[in-house]
Amino acid sequence: MASLTYIMSMARDALIAQSAGTAITGENVSNASTPGYVRRSARLESMPLDGGTRGVGGGVHFAGVDRAFERFAYRAVVRESGHREAAAARHGALNALEGALVPPGAPTLGDRLDAVLGAFETLSSKADDPTARASVAAAAAELAAGFQAAADTLDQSRSDLLQRAQGVAVEVNRALEGIARLNAELGTTPAHDAGRPALLDQRDELVRAVGGAVDVSVLYDDLGRATLLSAGSTLVEGNRAATVTVAEDANRNLQITYSNGGHGTDVTAKLAGGSLAGIAQARDLDIPALANALDALAFDFASAVNAAHTAGYGLDGGTGRALFTAKDGTALTTQAGAAHAIALNPLVAANHDAIAAAALPGDLPGGSDVAVAIGQLSHQPISALGTPTENYSAMMGLLGTALHQAGQALDLRNATLGQAEQRRQSASGVSLEEEMVNLTRYQRAFEAAMRVLKTADEMLGTLIREL
Numbered sequence: 001m002a003s004l005t006y007i008m009s010m011a012r013d014a015l016i017a018q019s020a021g022t023a024i025t026g027e028n029v030s031n032a033s034t035p036g037y038v039r040r041s042a043r044l045e046s047m048p049l050d051g052g053t054r055g056v057g058g059g060v061h062f063a064g065v066d067r068a069f070e071r072f073a074y075r076a077v078v079r080e081s082g083h084r085e086a087a088a089a090r091h092g093a094l095n096a097l098e099g100a101l102v103p104p105g106a107p108t109l110g111d112r113l114d115a116v117l118g119a120f121e122t123l124s125s126k127a128d129d130p131t132a133r134a135s136v137a138a139a140a141a142e143l144a145a146g147f148q149a150a151a152d153t154l155d156q157s158r159s160d161l162l163q164r165a166q167g168v169a170v171e172v173n174r175a176l177e178g179i180a181r182l183n184a185e186l187g188t189t190p191a192h193d194a195g196r197p198a199l200l201d202q203r204d205e206l207v208r209a210v211g212g213a214v215d216v217s218v219l220y221d222d223l224g225r226a227t228l229l230s231a232g233s234t235l236v237e238g239n240r241a242a243t244v245t246v247a248e249d250a251n252r253n254l255q256i257t258y259s260n261g262g263h264g265t266d267v268t269a270k271l272a273g274g275s276l277a278g279i280a281q282a283r284d285l286d287i288p289a290l291a292n293a294l295d296a297l298a299f300d301f302a303s304a305v306n307a308a309h310t311a312g313y314g315l316d317g318g319t320g321r322a323l324f325t326a327k328d329g330t331a332l333t334t335q336a337g338a339a340h341a342i343a344l345n346p347l348v349a350a351n352h353d354a355i356a357a358a359a360l361p362g363d364l365p366g367g368s369d370v371a372v373a374i375g376q377l378s379h380q381p382i383s384a385l386g387t388p389t390e391n392y393s394a395m396m397g398l399l400g401t402a403l404h405q406a407g408q409a410l411d412l413r414n415a416t417l418g419q420a421e422q423r424r425q426s427a428s429g430v431s432l433e434e435e436m437v438n439l440t441r442y443q444r445a446f447e448a449a450m451r452v453l454k455t456a457d458e459m460l461g462t463l464i465r466e467l
Contacts, residue, residue: 021441031430044061083413091409097157100153109150113388115139154294168279179210215272282402
């Protein structure tokens with residue numbers, strides 16, 4: 001009778017074990033598409049034949065849940081996610097900037113440069129025509145407004161990217177606090193606890209979120225607690241989390257600081273991955289280079305036009321007047337900030353007869369040598385880069401080249417992240433076909449245990465009746 005009792009106990013343990021396997025398989029199937037979900041499996045262990053501490057000879061019992069987590073594959077995903085997000089952040093910022101600088105259907109700065117020179121060409125054939133003079137003034141004013149708008153756009157882009165970076169820092173801090181909180185919980189949660197795999201999934205998703213913002217490396221201890229390292233600093237250790245802050249330094253560049261225990265470390269120059277690195281590259285390298293080129297174009301064009309214009313005579317007989325000045329009417333004397341400062345000379349704006357077309361006072365009112373000379377600037381170099389059109393093309397080429405490089409980097413990082421994801425998926429992902437096989441196996445084992453239990457029960461009943 002004792003042997004039959006052992007058999008029934010073995011069958012009972014088998015039923016429990018196969019039921020657990022079936023439930024875990026169902027959980028895998030339900031979460032096959034859940035981001036960050038790591039495949040589970042039932043840990044089934046054989047019982048010692050001598051009965052062991054449980055007093056049951058042989059059989060199988062459910063010992064807990066195993067999580068198919070492959071650390072090296074996951075670390076590669078976190079690393080490649082950081083590189084991908086850096087490329088995506090830079091590409092997105094530059095793409096938005098291109099759309100703002102060259103809005104569809106609107107005249108470009110290149111068009112406005114041509115319009116000014118074209119207006120002078122028209123003026124050269126009718127120097128005393130008020131309409132032609134008004135056209136010159138209007139074209140010059142629109143060009144100046146175009147430069148100012150482009151400069152404002154670049155400034156606004158930098159402000160927007162600062163706010164975006166600060167928003168990323170807020171999200172990173174939430175994730176760091178979440179990891180520290182989970183570390184504390186994992187440190188007190190038994191290894192066999194049914195809720196432990198879900199805690200580990202949450203931990204890994206938060207680690208990946210941090211890795212998408214700043215490049216990190218992650219270490220795990222025996223309790224499953226994560227330690228995050230970045231740029232030579234510790235972001236999370238145990239239940240303590242650092243704080244990431246983003247501000248502007250004295251040069252208006254991003255300053256990314258890790259603060260831990262009251263001590264702050266500037267890590268801006270050390271970050272190579274994550275969206276904060278991509279934002280910093282677009283904001284503090286790409287945009288300033290474009291702004292410098294914009295200032296150079298405004299200053300060089302204004303200087304070339306002014307050199308001819310100040311030597312000529314207006315219809316009112318006046319001379320020595322620039323066509324372009326600063327907004328307050330003072331001379332444009334420096335390239336720095338020229339795109340913000342450039343404006344149509346207020347004297348010219350108020351009096352179109354002040355537009356110089358004649359080279360000599362005796363040529364008035366029909367003299368047009370100066371107007372001809374300014375119109376011909378379209379074919380003459382205004383800087384080492386060449387003509388006004390070539391200067392404009394070079395400026396936009398900076399944006400185009402940076403955007404192309406960012407696009408290529410994004411394509412590359414999408415590919416490398418995809419490869420890392422495939423490796424992680426093969427190690428930790430859910431295969432529905434495999435789960436269906438496991439489900440069938442657990443069901444058949446469950447049915448077999450039921451037969452054993454039924455047979456042992458029938459035998460025990462017969463034995464009892466015969467006693």
